[in-house]
Amino acid sequence: MTQAPAATIDVLVVDDNPIMRSALRGILAADDRIRVVGEAANGREALALAKRLRPAVTLLDHRMPIADGLSVVGELGQHSAVLALTSSDDPQTIGDMLQGGARGYLVHGEFEPGDLLRAVHEVVGGRGWLSPIAASVAVSMTRAQTPRRVNPAYNSLTERELQVVNLLCQGLSNAAIAQELWLTEKTVKNHLNHIFAKLGVRSRTEAVVRWTAEQP
Template sequence: MTRALATTVDVLVVDDNPIMRDALRGILAADDRIRVVGEAANGREALTLARDLRPAVTLLDHRMPIADGLSVVAALGQLSAVLVLTSSDDPQTIGDMLHRGARGYLVHGEFQPGDLLRAVHEVVNGRGWLSPIAASVAVSLAREQTTPRRQRPDAGLTERELQVVNLLCQGLSNAGIAQELWLTEKTVKNHLNHIFAKLGVRSRTEAIVRWTSERA
């Protein structure tokens, strides 16, 4: 669900590995706009804490005892924006997590600390964030599983918007798109807002799936 902009983003960290939880807490502490309000070691604990604490964002591991991430992501998604952090790059897992409501998906080893901080702020404001490998999987799954819609080939996008959405589908961040097209990040954000409106979507993930499905 979409959250309004807030001064501090409350985050719940869910991972069965205490070392990983410590590492994530350390990364998040570098941003004074983010506050870790709770930690859980499995999906069942995560749901209990999410109901009590109402975090803006939940960082969710996939493989955990008692209740794994996939079994609780839909319920957690009703309580906060879910950002999956896992070592799994399995296409089926990525597709299932996104389909059940995850707002973002980061694969360990495929992102830097700064990427995690940016992802937290992106998902709390209704946008998505995918590691390049997750974006690639999302595109492939859309091509394989979604029936193409009959629309104008360009969906009414301008030439510049076509360039932006194609780079988005390659997994580039706003900063990456800006660098590639020699634009400011603010201009890229404006283009993405126009693209979302024309495609009838609300997030980067939905835009990738819609755009690729219509071109399949």
């Protein structure tokens, strides 16, 4: 029996820098399940295109002329899942974008091309994807808003898994965790898969937020 092909994910790229838009197109072209359906150079153009094209995901820059990302993220979120993609690592900006409705936040220089592709698939699936600095901000927001409770999975994690999850919460990448603990990246990935299963989460972002928010 022939398996039905996966649905195509339509993406709108919003950035005032044409070179950056071209680079993002090149990265997204590596995944045949992703299709760029439009480009915009500012928030006003983005809203007009999003209303007409209804993209599954919008890659949204923060600093743009006429209308910046923050001014349109809420309305854009009514037509598309928004993934903020910007050079700004300012905690206030990150917090405002996430509270405004962005499902993910990637900081230029803190992700690989494969991370962007995975982020697109995660946000279209209703999940989130954050660069390490953005994850730290999300954790702080959750701490301020959520009453503390002890995660019942705490005692089920091994000593090594506790080390891995705590380094993850500090914003370290798999490679950095591996270097810190003298492990291979494959071993770190295996530990993370076990941690995700025990915490009942599906992504690094969910793991960081849940683990940090629920510690005594």
